[in-house]
Amino acid sequence: MAGREDGNRQRETQAGPGPAWAEELLEHLRPAGRDVRRVVDWLSGAVRGSVALQDAAGNLMAGTRLPLDEDLVTDITAGRIASAAWESRERHLRLVRVEHPSHTCVLAVSRETPFDRRAADVVTHTAQVLELLLTARESTAAGHRLRRATSDLRLAILQLLMVEDTIAARRVAAGLWPGLLDADTACVYVVESDPAVRDRIAEECLDSTKEDALVVRCPAMDGHVIVVSPRDTTDEALRSLVGRYPDIFLGGSVRQSLARTATAYGQAVSALAVAHFRPDKTAVYAERTHPERLMDPQALRGWTARVLRPLDTLPHHTRAELLATTRLGLEFTAVNAAKVLGVSRNTVRARMERVEALLGTDFADLTARAVVHLALNTQIGLPDAQFTDGTANSTLRLSDLLSGPAVRTWAQQLLDRLDADARNPRRTLRTWIAAGGNAERAAQALGMHAQTVREHVRSAEPVLERQLLAAGTDLYEVVLAHLAVGDLDLPVLHRHD
Secondary structure (H helix, E strand, O other): OEEEOHHHOOOOOOOOOOOHHHHHHHHOOOHHHOOHHHHHHHHHHHHOOEEEEEEOOOOEEEEOOOOOOHHHHHHHHOOOOOEEEEEOOOOEEEEEEEOOOOOOEEEEEEEOOOOOHHHHHHHHHHHHHHHHHHHHHHHHHHHHHHHHHHHHHHHHHHHHHHOOOHHHHHHHHHHHOOOOOOOOEEEEEEEEOOHHHHHHHHHHHHHHHOOOOEEEEOOOOOOEEEEEEOOOHHHHHHHHHHHHOOOOEEEEOOOEEHHHHHHHHHHHHHHHHHHOOOOOOEEEOOOOOOHHHHOOHHHHHHHHHHHOHHHOOOOHHHHHHHHHHHHHHHHOOHHHHHHHHOOOHHHHHHHHHHHHHHHOOOOOOHHHHHHHHHHHHHHHOOOOOOOOOOHHHOOOOHHHHHOOHHHHHHHHHHHHHHHHOOOOHHHHHHHHHHOOOOHHHHHHHHOOOHHHHHHHHHHHHHHHOOOOOOOOHHHHHHHHHHHHHOOOOOOOOOOOO
16 A cells, blocks of 8 residues: 655646547536536546545545545545555555545545556546536535525515514614615515526516615515615616516506505505506506595594504514514415415414404405405504594494595495496406305305306406405405495404494
């Protein structure tokens, strides 16, 4: 057995044009051929022997396992010697140290015939190539880990914004993106693409916004990228991005406070549905007349405070958690709300069931969902301070809020749009809402096929300019319109409304 010191490690190559094996070896450094296992397999064929690449712990990284002297391997991996040779009548063995960014490896080659100059050179230079490949792989893996960690951090910031914890969101963002969330307001955008190209689109969004925006791969929808930006220039940058690709779409919200990120996200998703029918494939949420804006503000505040009063006995953080989860759970499915919040769907359901119990209502009832959604949307724009003008103790009921002339006129004009259709989709829609959005139950009540019910509801969407088959703000506004004109009964909320 023979060994040599690390300082004497030979790295000389033959003068003149390289031999054919050298050209083959260099091919493995090309981007398409960078694979440690392929290099080890090539070496096995080049020297007509068995090859093993293993780490200091004895884990086989490539090739076939060989019986090696543990002490000799330890000397090599510890740096006491750089290589060693051993031979017997049956086999001839070469061991060479292969440097690795995190740990040293050993390349072992076993042949039945002695190593000539050519075979020795092949082994030596292959070890050098393996060092380069392992270093590159480690760097690539580190880069992937860094990008994944950064992506996870962006998602965590978004989840904090979704539950209205703007202080924590700013604190987390300040470490990597100082000033990103310093503004009080922001717009939310959703870019939709084929899931197969979403990662590339997300990188394009980062480049287009110059990292002045929070760019997150949506955890609920595989083809969506969510962008939260306080900068006015983001809209133009994202529109330019959409213009460069044939099959991506952009929906944007109106400017909202950071605490209303969840509301802005819902607006962006709603606008995204419209973008599919626009020539430029983009749309911004249309600010239309919402029913709550037609109600007396003081009376609406007092009613909201009274509806949500059963939650006031909870610790502040628990109350905020329940309200934020319920707000998202009413806008989206429990599964998608859970993905956005980073919790399980059972957690979302449990929190919403707790709110149901406290409010004394049933979220299976679409009218109850719409009324609680109205209260939550009103509450989010209000401080937690107590009302000092007495409206919080008002006996004003929801029926009083909905019976105002402005609200009734809005509701009547909205639903009257359906009367031109001879199929009477207005009756179908009313029955479908009363059945909790269940097409089968509505069909039984109407004496028609469930698919016909769905078609009627779907045909009402462009007429009302609102999405109905997907739960959310659009549907709840239509439900409130039915309540205002008396086409549906008011829901019960802890026996006072």
